[in-house]
Amino acid sequence: MLKTTVFEQLKNAMREKDVLAKGVLTLLKAALDSAEKEKGAVLSTEEEVAIVNREIKQTHQALEGAQQAQREDLIEREEAKLVLLKNFLPTQLSEEEIVAMLTEAGVTKGMNMGDAMKIAKPLLAGKTDGGTMSKVVKSLI
Missing domain, CATH: 1.10.1510.10 (Uncharacterised protein YqeY/AIM41, N-terminal domain)
Known part of the structure; x- marks a missing residue:
């Protein structure tokens, strides 16, 4: 805890x-x-x-x-x-790891940014910061 x-x-x-x-x-x-x-x-x-x-x-x-x-x-x-x-955060994921997780979760090209973020936020909560998450999602869609 x-x-x-x-x-x-x-x-x-x-x-x-x-x-x-x-x-x-x-x-x-x-x-x-x-x-x-x-x-x-x-x-x-x-x-x-x-x-x-x-x-x-x-x-x-x-x-x-x-x-x-x-x-x-x-x-x-x-x-x-x-x-x-x-120091209190869990180990942060690299951009490559984030791309792999999001692709596996179903984030694809042509997807709406809002829909992609709805998938990404719960999946990556605490594992990366919001700016990195947003940047990777934008590159994927």
């Missing part, structure tokens, strides 16, 4: 006085806790991965803002946060 892993790493970060890791893990744990309370039950692995992906997306947005502002200190911090957060 992802929540226990996050909590264990949070305890280690506190012991080691790693301020960045402590901050990131605290935010992630809070997001997982609030989602669990909102649902009223234990989160599934897919739901936990979706929360981690949401945190990664927010960090990417903050990184883009830091890059536009040319703030090197913020860029380094956001990149370090991304590395920490990506």
Whole structure:
């Protein structure tokens, strides 16, 4: 369970006085806790991965803002946060693996983008990011 892993790493970060890791893990744990309370039950692995992906997306947005502002200190911090957060994702698939999975699932040339994404999203949830998924689907159809 992802929540226990996050909590264990949070305890280690506190012991080691790693301020960045402590901050990131605290935010992630809070997001997982609030989602669990909102649902009223234990989160599934897919739901936990979706929360981690949401945190990664927010960090990417903050990184883009830091890059536009040319703030090197913020860029380094956001990149370090991304590395920490990506450790909680399952192994990401390569584009070739995604193409193989989608072809096997029935995504073909001439298919509507919406229909193709309806097949791709549940199949690839947590295994790749949305941008890569979209790019591969577009190349297939």
